[in-house]
Amino acid sequence: MDLSANLGFLGLARKAGVLAVGSDAVEIVLAKGRAKLVVFASDAGKSTLSKFKTICDDKGVPIRMASTKEDLGGALGRRQVAVAAVTDVNFAARMLKD
DSSP, X not given: OBGGGXXXXXXXXXXXXXXXXXXXXXXXXXXXXXXXXXXXXXXXXXXXXXXXXXXXXXXXXXXXXXXXXXXHHHHTTSSOOSEEXXXXXXXXXXXXXX
């Protein structure tokens, strides 16, 4: 599912405290096994995509694409965001459902 039309739900996850935002934070929750879903901006860098896709594949974490870095960042209260990870199984299930 492309999350571009559902960026508000990512904003709710952030407000609920179940969203890691940015490369460093996502890398930490992946390493700890807490990531349930990783979301990339459609214009994220190739090295970022490659790095996190490999980790997600190894750990069995689903991946979804969102809109641009600016749109994703705007939904999360930042200027730009390339990658974020949902750490709550219920939020992740809702986003994977559609």
